[in-house]
Amino acid sequence: MSPCWEGRVRESILLRLSLRKSEKAPDGFVRQTVRGKYAESPAAHTGVGSDTWFALPALILFVVALQDLLKKCAPESRTTPPGIVWLLLIPAFGLAWQFFVVVNIAKTLRYEFARRGIPSNESNPGQVVGLFLSVCNLCIFIPLVGGLAAIVCVVLWIDYWIKIANYSRILDENQIETPTSSIA
Secondary structure, three states, X not given: OOHHHHHHHHHHHHHHOOOEEEEEOOOOOEEEEXXXXXXXXXXXXXXXXXXXXXXXXXXXXXHHHHHHXXXXXXXXXXXXXXXXHHHHXXXXXXXXXXXXXXXXXXXXXXXXXXXXXXXXXXXXXXXXXXXXXXXXXHHXXXXXOHHHHHHHHHXXXXXXXXXXXXXXXXXXXXXXXXXXXXXX
């Protein structure tokens, strides 16, 4: 393991054990310290971990997939407008909003599947995995279980994303053709 990674792992463990605190630096700015030494990572200055910047493009693609799925549903089947899923990107608010999105996507899929006559194994498609994902997202912030919750969260996120992609594919395959009028 390289010294760079060892430093990151050590810093992560100290953060989990709540050994970090904020102190006023000689230049007047409040900075995080670990055991009395100023944290040198850019994340300490921005307030955002470097792993967040790598996850952001994936999160944006995920939100696009959710929006596209809702757009494929008839307006009368939708329980929420497609663009509302972008609120998931708002820090802190998105943690609560994800429950709303999961429940409403499940209801929308239930209504749309019924409208198109598509059989489904679930009464609310994707809701169980989506709610577990949402709860796991909140558990990341619990000390001592956050690391395990983060791993489970990534697995559930991938599973939910695959389900959403499959439901989107099912909607594409079972499109209802609307009759066109011969009157011009």
